Amino acid sequence: MTTISPEEPSLVLIVDDEPFIRMQLRLSLQCEGYRTVEAQDGREALTIFQQRRPDIVLLDAIMPDMDGFDCCTQLQCLDSSKYTPILMITGLEDQESVDRAFEVGAIDYVTKPIHWPVLRQRVKRLIQQSQLQRQLEAANQELQRLVTIDELTQVANRRRFEEYCAQEWQRMAREQLPLSLILCDVDFFKSYNDTYGHQAGDRCLQAIAKAIKNTVKRPADLVARYGGEEFAVILPQTDAEGALVLAQTICYAVSTLAIPHNNSQVSSYVSISAGIATEIPHPNSDFQAIIAAADRALYQAKTEGRDRVQLYNKQSSPTITVYPFPP
Structure with missing residues (x-):
């Protein structure tokens, strides 16, 4: 029987x-029941914060060298501080000091002498709020992932494909770099379903x-289920030659x-059969152009007999047929 260990107590940086x-x-x-770690000044606090990643910071406002206000400002610049509440402890109750505490990123404050039940x-409240915020963010990220992932194949779905294609088309248009698209279709898949x-x-x-x-290695490249038995691969900053090599490798991997x-x-x-199109997008043009070109190349690959790669080339002949070969 598997036992579930209790959550580690929250860590407070004092x-x-x-x-x-x-x-x-x-x-x-x-x-x-909290764990604690201590720093005697703002600079030490920044170092310990990055090393220990506390769940909350109790920060004195008035300290030599780097005071709590400056320390709080610098803590906000750290990526790891996104969900870490900062509770300022101050002997100052004037409106200007209170306003400044919130301006630099403190979530709340208590005054000295400390009223311990209030503290x-x-x-407790700030840690709970932080934990709920983290859970909500994680749930939103998972929801976003589910919305953009094809349930059966666990690659990007058609919606994500079109979003990413539009995004990279515009980026390549700004940078005047090539974008390649591979459309793949499983040969005689209806017959496969009917048989098996x-x-x-x-x-x-x-x-x-x-x-x-597994064949598409670069993080910027996107594999998507385009529909039914069709898959698509978006390749930013990839010329026709590079896309051709990858398409051949994909065909070989499937075989x-x-x-x-x-x-x-x-x-x-x-x-599978594959059609490839490569474009350097014009500013304000539509990404549907590259999809149409890749689709024409894929149709030609199927017309020519399937189990091959077809490269669309509008500058010379409409298409170039290449049979897959072991890489």
Whole structure:
């Protein structure tokens, strides 16, 4: 039986130049079950913050060298501080000091002499709010991932494909760099489904998607299920030659899966056809142009007999046929 270990207690960073105040804070917070770490000035606090990633910072406003206001400002510049609340502890109650504390990023403040029940409640509330914010962000990210991922194949879906294609088309237009697109279609897939059943067809698509994804290495490249048995690969900053090599490698990777297909008219195993288009986009042009070109190349590949790569080239001949070869 698997046991679930309890969550580690929250870590509180105490920043104060007075040892007695730090001791009081440490003992009070440890009695509430928190872990603590201490810094005696702002500079030490910045170092410890990056090393330990506390769940909350209790920050004295008035300290020598770097005061709490400057320290708070610098903490806000750290990426890891996004969800870490800062509670300012100050002996100043004038409106200007309070306004400044919030301006530099403090979430709340307490005044000296410290009212301990108030401090404990505020620490508890701020940590809870921070944890809820993190959970909400994680849930939103997961929701966004689910919205853009094809459930069956776990690659990007059509919606994400079009968003990313439009984004990279505009970026390549600004930088005047090439964008390539590969459209892939599983050869005789309807016949495969009719022969082996739809569950086998789903497993076939999953295996092909994984093979394509494993072949496409660069983080900027996107593999997507374009629809049905069609897949697409968006390749920013890639010329026709580079896209051609990758398309051949993808075709070879699918052939090495050796998925039996007795009713295929081109091979005893599942194969794919691929169409490639490459464009240096014009400013204010539509990304649908490259999709149409790749689709024409894919149609030509299927017309020519399937199990091959077709490169669209509007400058010379409309298409160039290349048979896949082992890389």
